[in-house]
Every structure is written in C-alpha cells, then in structure tokens.
Amino acid sequence: MQSKAATVDAYLAEIPEERQKAMAKLRSVIKKNLPKGFKETMGYGMMGWSVPHSIYPAGYHCNPKDPLPFMGLASQKNSINLYHMGIYANPKLLKWFQDAHAKASPKKLDMGKSCIRYKKPEDIPFDLIGELASKITVEDWINMYESGFKDHRKRK
Secondary structure, three states, X not given: OOOOOXXXXXXXXXXXXXXXXXXXXXXXXXXXXXXXXXXXXXXXXXXXXXXXXXXXXXXXXXXXXXXXXXXXXXXXXXXXXXXXXXXXXXXXXXXHHHHHHHHHOOOOOEEOOOEEEEOOHHHOOHHHHHXXXXXXXXXXXXXXXXXXXXXXXXXX
C-alpha cells in the first residue's frame, strides 16, 4: 500500500488511528538516534530517511534523481514495516539485530532481506529500533552502498 502523501505529517495523518501512536513513536525514536546527515523524506509511498544529494550528489543508482535511501517506515495492510538497508548490506549488523531482537522481544522476528514487520504495535521493541538506527553513519552507508550495491550492478 503506497501513499500519495507529499509530507511525513500528511502520511501519518492518513494511517489507521490504531497505528498512529506507534508510528509517531517509531519516527521519534529513529530521528533521535539516527546519525547526523540523513534527511527525513517521503519516497516509495512511505516515510523514510535518505542521504540527500547535498552529501551524495550521485543519488540512487536505480534513479539518480532520488536521494540514496537508507531507512523506510510504512503502515501496510497487515503490519508496520521498517526497512533498514544496513541489515541487508551488512551481515554482522543483521546477526547483531537478530540476536538483540530475540532478547528484546518475546515475539518471533518476522523479516525479509531489509524489511522488519510488526503485526501489533505493542510488539515493537522501540529501544532496539533506536539502537539499530544509531549503528550506521552517513559515511558508513555511502561506503557500504558503493562497495556492495553500486559496484555489484556495474559487474553484471
């Protein structure tokens, strides 16, 4: 479910009332912990944080007009989804997150490559998400992106 909202505030206003508090809290936790340089934006029909063109002029290789995406947060039909490209790009970070999540939440971790899904707002380990948000700087993300994703595309 992609939103057509132009701003994060408009996006938050249109999601179901029972998820608004959790989404607002996630936004706050992420913004508080995310290293300096990432910019909050709307993209891909959800709210997110990216590396702006002022820091990384090349933009995203799939569409260089877009800033380099890093994290996304969406209210989908059946869950609140957090997308974190760092856990996709860095196996050590993924392992840390999986282990830390097992300690922080009694619920089984429901995730894809970069997508972490929570069916119930009360299942979200907010402190852990804040810690995850703090783990990668803009510089770290650009280096991971250039050595993994961008260069890999050129080899094909």
